[in-house]
Amino acid sequence: MSDESVSHALFYCRSIRRVWKGTPSYHYIFTHSSEILFHDIADMIYTSLTKKDVELFLCTAWFVWFNRNKALKGQAPDPDHAILNLGQSLLEDYHSSQQTIVPSSRPGQNLVQPSWSPPTAGLLKLNVDAAVSKVNRKSGFGGIIRNSEGLVVAALAQPHFGGGSVPTLEAKSLLSMLHWCLTEHFFVHEVETDCKAITDALSRHKEDISVFGDLIRQIKNTLSQFPAARLSHVRREANTLADKLAHRALGLDEVAIWIGDDPCNLIELLSF
Numbered sequence: 001m002s003d004e005s006v007s008h009a010l011f012y013c014r015s016i017r018r019v020w021k022g023t024p025s026y027h028y029i030f031t032h033s034s035e036i037l038f039h040d041i042a043d044m045i046y047t048s049l050t051k052k053d054v055e056l057f058l059c060t061a062w063f064v065w066f067n068r069n070k071a072l073k074g075q076a077p078d079p080d081h082a083i084l085n086l087g088q089s090l091l092e093d094y095h096s097s098q099q100t101i102v103p104s105s106r107p108g109q110n111l112v113q114p115s116w117s118p119p120t121a122g123l124l125k126l127n128v129d130a131a132v133s134k135v136n137r138k139s140g141f142g143g144i145i146r147n148s149e150g151l152v153v154a155a156l157a158q159p160h161f162g163g164g165s166v167p168t169l170e171a172k173s174l175l176s177m178l179h180w181c182l183t184e185h186f187f188v189h190e191v192e193t194d195c196k197a198i199t200d201a202l203s204r205h206k207e208d209i210s211v212f213g214d215l216i217r218q219i220k221n222t223l224s225q226f227p228a229a230r231l232s233h234v235r236r237e238a239n240t241l242a243d244k245l246a247h248r249a250l251g252l253d254e255v256a257i258w259i260g261d262d263p264c265n266l267i268e269l270l271s272f
Helices: 006-012 014-020 026-030 038-048 051-072 080-098 166-183 196-203 211-223 240-249 266-270
Strands: 125-132 138-146 152-161 190-193 230-233 256-259
Touching: 006 014, 006 038, 006 051, 014 026, 014 051, 014 080, 026 038, 038 051, 051 080, 051 256, 080 240, 125 166, 125 240, 138 166, 138 240, 152 166, 152 240, 166 190, 166 196, 166 211, 196 211, 196 230
Parallel strands: 125 190, 190 230
Antiparallel strands: 125 138, 138 152, 152 256
């Protein structure tokens, strides 16, 4: 497995060929030698297919790679026949999230939307978020670690069963992601959340005996295990990938963890 090429893992493995059959990308993938590089196949698809087909290609390839990582970590992979449906579902969810109303502005007024900013060179940044289902007592936690080049180092989507206030669930999500970072030895230097209640509570010295207050104390203790780590509040627009992972977790029954190089460049897909 360690000598397996990216192209073989994504396309030419016998069980994976079935995933691509019937997709617009199939002809461009399987009319070439299995020695062809992933980036060469991607370049042909970028220049030959429609934007919609390119997006489906990238989503499907990402889920194939994600499934491979699950198998390598001893987790139960998704059935091969379900991978294409998962890719299509991710794409639909992304497009649905983009159908937002842009507020009108006065003539000549420039609206500068806040966006995610990378950490200092050589450091790692963790973004976290929580999403709450409107139909049951289920929430989703999302965390994503990126480096100074904006590349994804690791990501996690975790379903959570049980209710609570939004700040409490956001605090539980943050605490869970910090524990994950410690377990996997990701010593992040910057942590961002779009829950202002958390950063406000961390700056106060007044004792809080509520569930939320107890979570804040646990967060303080856990943060102390990250040398020079800094937690800050950001606008939701600067926390979009963590938000997408949290919403993705709402549809999961178990934790999904992704670690390693991403040949499909998920961030590029989400900004396509």
